[in-house]
Amino acid sequence: MKPEMPSQALPRPTEIAHQLLAGVVRPGARAVDATAGNGHDTVFLAGLVGESGRVLALDIQPEAVAATRARCDSAGLGGRVRMVHGGHEDWDSHLAAEGWEPGCVAAAVFNLGYLPGAGKSRITKPATTLVALERALAWLATDGLITVVCYPGHPGGAEEGEAVRGWAAGLAPKDYQSMSYGYLNQPSAPPFLVAVRGRRPGGAVPGS
Numbered sequence: 001m002k003p004e005m006p007s008q009a010l011p012r013p014t015e016i017a018h019q020l021l022a023g024v025v026r027p028g029a030r031a032v033d034a035t036a037g038n039g040h041d042t043v044f045l046a047g048l049v050g051e052s053g054r055v056l057a058l059d060i061q062p063e064a065v066a067a068t069r070a071r072c073d074s075a076g077l078g079g080r081v082r083m084v085h086g087g088h089e090d091w092d093s094h095l096a097a098e099g100w101e102p103g104c105v106a107a108a109v110f111n112l113g114y115l116p117g118a119g120k121s122r123i124t125k126p127a128t129t130l131v132a133l134e135r136a137l138a139w140l141a142t143d144g145l146i147t148v149v150c151y152p153g154h155p156g157g158a159e160e161g162e163a164v165r166g167w168a169a170g171l172a173p174k175d176y177q178s179m180s181y182g183y184l185n186q187p188s189a190p191p192f193l194v195a196v197r198g199r200r201p202g203g204a205v206p207g208s
């Protein structure tokens with residue numbers, strides 16, 4: 001049977017990220033939203049992990065923490081989500097505080113840039129993003145998934161996107177697959193997705 005396209009338009013990078021996550025995050029899993037923002041990704045992950053799973057959602061802005069909490073509560077999913085007001089660069093301490101252990105994270109979601117509707121003063125930065133991505137690898141399950149949506153359109157965003165792409169390109173192919181997906185023929189600086197998937201010991205890519 002041929003897979004169906006959802007519409008005539010190609011899916012956006014955020015939609016591809018969700019499609020990949022839906023294939024990896026199972027009921028009972030643990031997942032991290034490293035940039036909670038307005039909570040759309042957190043709610044999506046909370047739906048995937050089911051009642052027995054847990055999502056840890058981080059953001060440095062109190063209004064993002066509040067917005068995400070409200071969105072999860074109104075979706076009836078607040079009980080599956082632990083909100084943390086803090087930076088993803090302090091990943092180790094936030095996850096350890098929850099009693100989580102390295103290797104337990106099925107998926108980590110990064111949606112870079114600024115909080116929509118709150119100005120561009122507090123954006124993700126390459127230095128802290130790269131620290132968080134490195135730490136995410138250490139906590140990822142062997143066949144886990146990291147998705148990073150990069151936004152080159154705001155000041156500093158292009159450099160951050162290149163830094164993420166370079167980081168992913170440098171991962172050892174025996175341990176990880178990394179790929180990128182984005183528009184090629186749009187004006188301005190369209191967003192793109194970088195996805196990283198762990199390989200099981202022995203080199204097999206899950207599902208292949």
Ligand SMILES: C[S@@+](CC[C@H](N)C(=O)[O-])C[C@H]1O[C@@H](n2cnc3c(N)ncnc32)[C@H](O)[C@@H]1O
Binds near residue numbers: 064089111125
């Ligand atoms: C594009 S928004 C995220 C959108 C969100 N995923 C959603 O579904 O609504 C980026 C968020 O990253 C947050 N952020 C910036 N630096 C951060 C850091 N070091 N650690 C955690 N979050 C950070 C910003 O405060 C902002 O809310």
